[in-house]
Amino acid sequence: MQRLQTKTFQWRYSLLLMPIILWLPAGNAHATLNVSCKANMNTGVVNISNAITAANSESESITANLEYSCTNTGDTAGYVSVCIAADGGDKPNAVIPRYIKTVSNTHELAFNMTLPDGNKTWGTRTSGLGTEYNSGAIYIPARPTTSGQSSTSGQVVINISLLPNNGNALAIPGTYRNNFNGDLTFESAENLSLTDCLEGVQDKSNSFSFTVQATVIPSCEITAKPTDINLKNIASSATNTKGSTSIGVTCTNGAAYNIGLAPSNGNVNGAGIMTGTIPNSDVIPYQLQSTDGTAWGNTLPAESIKNGVADKGTGVNQSHIVHVVVPSADFKPDDYSDIVNISVNY
Incomplete structure (x- = not known):
């Protein structure tokens, strides 16, 4: 008589762990250039004079400060250029000359805003009148810490003068003013040759406003x-x-x-x-x-x-x-x- 023999086998499983190395170069993890810019004009108000008379209504002048600043919150240094334009106030295309006027709009004073470079009228790209300010390429460092920022800034002296032969002598006593809009366009890049702010579309998101005023007195x-x-x-x-x-x-x-x-x-x-x-x-x-x-x-x-x-x-x-x-x-x-x-x- 034959006997059936049965054998029991026990299977053992083991987990073979293979080391996988993930390479993440720390120096390039967040290597970016992240720049933003803003501008203002004379902290918002340019007062030509509180004593405009018939004698100086065609010659009075003042200088104002056009200031801009850019910050970099990225880990990479680079360059930035800033272009700043200004319109004609309530007459957007009236740049040469511009006007300030009485509350009743019955009388005006004509004036001009010029850049220090060649005494060119400070204008706006959209109207094609005057010359837009261009800072040229400016170096901007990387942020110093993971949560910090670096910055660069500049200042432009704008010459503002009342104009002869535009009827200013006929101005009546009172305060003359107008509000003007400025637009800042900037271009940033790690490569110096790629930072021409005039190449881009004029940016309305970085706008600012300022008032020009003068007071005519009896004299x-x-x-x-x-x-x-x-x-x-x-x-x-x-x-x-x-x-x-x-x-x-x-x-x-x-x-x-x-x-x-x-x-x-x-x-x-x-x-x-x-x-x-x-x-x-x-x-x-x-x-x-x-x-x-x-x-x-x-x-x-x-x-x-x-x-x-x-x-x-x-x-x-x-x-x-x-x-x-x-x-x-x-x-x-x-x-x-x-x-x-x-x-x-x-």
């Missing part, structure tokens, strides 16, 4: 001095001898003013005396008059016209004729004269 200036009134040779029998001259005054457009005349004897009614040469003690009385024959004196205060000659400024020279009347010349033969002081009150 007057004697711009055409009168010539001497020479009555020449007067016969002693002459009566009511007359002569004249003119005074030229330029006052702010719309500014009220009056002109006072005071003989050297201080008479507020314009009644003076001409004196001869020593030892001649004779004096010749005379009267200053306006064109309509009214006595022209200098009774103050300034806010009261009284016997002065009143007018309103136009921003350009206005001429006023002064007449002198000598009632009698029946005095010793001599050369007689007097000095009249002119005051313009506004």
